[in-house]
Amino acid sequence: MNDASMTEPRATDMRPQEKPSVLEWLKARPNVLRVSAVVIFFIWWELVGRDVNPLFMTYPSAIFRAAWIMTQSGELPKALVASSLPFAIGLSISIFGGIVIGILIGTFWFLEYSLDPFLNALYAIPRVALVPLIILWAGLETTGKVTIIISLAIFPVIINTYSGIKDVRGSLIEIGRAYGATEIQIFQKIVLPACVPYIMAGIRLAVGFGIIGIIVAEFFTAITGLGGLIVFYSNNFATAKLFVPVIVIGILGIAMTQLVAMLEKRLSGWRISERERF
C-alpha cells in the first residue's frame, strides 16, 4: 500500500507539467517577456517608421542619430542643465516647504482653519491655468520655472504630510504620554516617524508633478531647456530631434521615481510589512 501511494502521485504529477511548461517558465521570469516585448516593439517601429513621411513620424535609429548630433553640438547637455537646475530648486522647495506647511496645519488648528479655504481653492483650480499669470509675475527665467514647479508639486506634499499627522493613532501617542514624554518628544519620536510613509508618498507624487511642471513652464517660455527643445523642433517639423528630449525626460522620470520608490521602501518598510501581516 505504501508503495502504491508513493508511485501514483508521481505519475499524475508528470502529466499536467508537460503542456504548460514553456508558459510556466516564462511566468517565472517576467523580465524575459518585458525585454522581448520592448525589443520587438523597437524592431517593428524601425521597420514601419521608415515608410512614414518623416514630417510626422520617425524611427529609432533616426532618433539615435539625432541624439548623437545634439549631444555633440552641446545642445542637449545645455538644455538638460537649463531644465535640471530649476527642477532641483523647485522640487526641493516643494518638499521642504510642503512638509513644513503640512506639519503646521496638521498641528495648529488655528492655521488649519484659516489656511483651509486657500489650500482647497488652489487645489481645486487646475494649476496649469495659473501658469500664464505666474509667468507674468515671475518672468520667463529660473524664478518663473521654479514658481510653476512649486505651484504643482507642493500640494501633494502638504496634503500627505497633513493627513499623516491627523492619522497618527491615538494609541501611539498614548505610549509617549504614559512614559512621560514631553510634547516635543511626542512630536519628534512618535508623530513624525509615524508620518514618514505619508510624506514619502507625497514626495513620490511631487516628483511626477515637478517633471510636468518644468516641461509646462518651458512650453510657455519656449526658450530654454528640454521643453524648449520640444517646442522648437516641433515648430520645425524635425520629428526625430523632437523625440530626443521626450525620451530623455522619460528616462529621467523613471530614474527619479525609482529612486524615490527605493527610498520609500527603505523608510516605510515597517508599514508595508505591517499591513501585509493583517
Next chain:
Amino acid sequence: MRNLADNAVAEQTGASTRAMITVEGVHKGFNVRATGGDDGGGGYMTVLQDVSFDVKEGELVSLLGASGCGKTTLLRMAAGLIKPDQGSISIKGTRLQGPRKDLCMVFQNFSLLPWRPVLSNVAFPLELDGMGKAEREDVARHYIEIVGLQGFERHFPHELSGGMQQRVGIARALTRKPLVLLMDEPFGALDAQTRETLQEDFIKIWAQLKTTVVFVTHSIDEALMLSDRIIVFSSRPGRIKRTIAPPFAALRGQEDVRVKPEFGSYAQEIRDLLRVERTP
C-alpha cells in the same frame, strides 16, 4: 463566603505594609455622544463609582471585572493619564497630578513603536530620560535577556509573534526600574498556550524584581494564579464588590495551583460575585 473574604485580612505575603498606591473615593464618568456608547443614549455615563483601595509595596494586586466595567479607565487614572472626577490617587502619599516616570505601563495591545526594532523600543523610556545611547542600550539588552528575547534585538515588532511583542512591552516597562508596574490585560490578546507561558515567565521575572504590580484582567484563573489580592469589580458602573486574598500566592511559580481543590471554590466564589450583577 464570609470565610473566604475574611482570609483577605490574614496576610500571607511578603509584601510590606506600607501603602504604595492609595485610591480614595474615586468617581469617574464620561460624556458620551447620543450615537456612540453601547446603551444608545447620550449624556453622562458613570464608569467608576466610589472606588477606594490601596496597594502595598511589593504587592501584586489584580483588578478583576467584566469587560467595560472601567478597569482600563482606573489604570489610566493610576498612570496619571486622566484625572478622576472626584477623589484622589496617591503614590507613597504624594497626590498624583500627571504621568510619573516611575509608574510604567504595559498595554493590552502591546503598543510598540512599529518603526523601531526591539532594542530601541525597549530603550525608549530611557531615551526620553535623556540617557546616552550606549548606556541605555546596555540596560535595554539586560531586560531583553530577562524576558528571554536575546537574539531578537534587531527584529521589528511586525516580525515577532504576539507573545514576543508583549515580552518587549514588559522589558520596556522594566527599564526604568519602576516603583509600580501597571499592566492592562497584558496577556488578554494572546492565545491560551502563549498566555500560560507568559504568565509563568512573568511570575519568575516578578519574583526577581519584586516591584509593586497592578494587574488588570478579566480572567478569574489568571487573577487567582498571580495575585496577592484580587479586587473584584461589579459591572458598569464599576464598584468594588469584594477584595479577596487567595492563598496561592506563596506557591506562585512553583506548582500549578489550578489543580488544588481550594482553587475551584475560590474560582466559584468569584464567578458568583460576577454573576449576581448580570441578573438583577
